[in-house]
Amino acid sequence: MNTDWLFQEPIDLEHKQYVLLDYLQKVDKNLQDLKLYPNFQSLSLHLANINLLIDKGQYLTLSRVIKEADDEILLSDLVFNAIPRMSKEEYSEVFDICKFSNEKFKDYFNFAKSLWEIVNDSVLVKLKTGREYLQNQQGLFFIDIKGEKILYEYSIKKIKKNANESKCVIKRSGITNEKNYKDIISEIKKPLIKNLKDLVLNDQITIFEVIHSGDFPIKETTLPIAKRKVMNYTIQSQVIGNKNLTKKK
Numbered sequence: 001m002n003t004d005w006l007f008q009e010p011i012d013l014e015h016k017q018y019v020l021l022d023y024l025q026k027v028d029k030n031l032q033d034l035k036l037y038p039n040f041q042s043l044s045l046h047l048a049n050i051n052l053l054i055d056k057g058q059y060l061t062l063s064r065v066i067k068e069a070d071d072e073i074l075l076s077d078l079v080f081n082a083i084p085r086m087s088k089e090e091y092s093e094v095f096d097i098c099k100f101s102n103e104k105f106k107d108y109f110n111f112a113k114s115l116w117e118i119v120n121d122s123v124l125v126k127l128k129t130g131r132e133y134l135q136n137q138q139g140l141f142f143i144d145i146k147g148e149k150i151l152y153e154y155s156i157k158k159i160k161k162n163a164n165e166s167k168c169v170i171k172r173s174g175i176t177n178e179k180n181y182k183d184i185i186s187e188i189k190k191p192l193i194k195n196l197k198d199l200v201l202n203d204q205i206t207i208f209e210v211i212h213s214g215d216f217p218i219k220e221t222t223l224p225i226a227k228r229k230v231m232n233y234t235i236q237s238q239v240i241g242n243k244n245l246t247k248k249k
Helices: 013-032 039-056 088-122 131-136 181-187 196-201 218-248
Strands: 058-062 078-082 124-129 138-145 148-158 166-175 206-211
Touching: 013 039, 013 088, 039 058, 039 088, 088 218, 124 218, 131 138, 131 206, 131 218, 138 218, 148 218, 166 181, 166 218, 181 196, 206 218
Parallel strands: 138 206
Antiparallel strands: 058 078, 124 206, 138 148, 148 166
């Protein structure tokens, strides 16, 4: 559902209630199935959009295409738009739609936020080796999925040029364990990480283990949280390392 859904014809409270409830019915099904993404950021955007309409008479759009289901929506992605020209009756109808929608979005957003907090507390990222290579912002992590250890490559990249915000990109490499992951790496034809084989064979790469409860969908919930935890661990370690270097100087 686009953020300009309120201005699409017909501008009618009853019609928009049906549109909203149809959207929320799908969101509710996903959240009941514990599928956090992309529902969490979609609800966040719609709630912010409704509040902006009520407070300032503007609405939000995005400056870039969200390519991955669990991409974060950043402040720098938001574009503030003036609402279209309309009659007084239509403006009044839009305001009534906003008042009706606000509470609905708020309820589902709070539900999604509670789910996020539960999942976040249940996922642990443990550094196995390669602390000295954290500055490279790339590496590997293992995660147990239905009794099998899956190996992923990860790389932390800027979302936009000349911006501080980053994202963690991952690629599944195969089923593995801590003893044979080097064999799997040697078979990868197009790795996510440049010179991956050499880095692994020379033990010059960071490796994490992701520990989780196993009660949540991997793709829509556990992996997105794991990616963020790997990225936060890496970035925080770099910040601490830079502070220590500054103190020594």
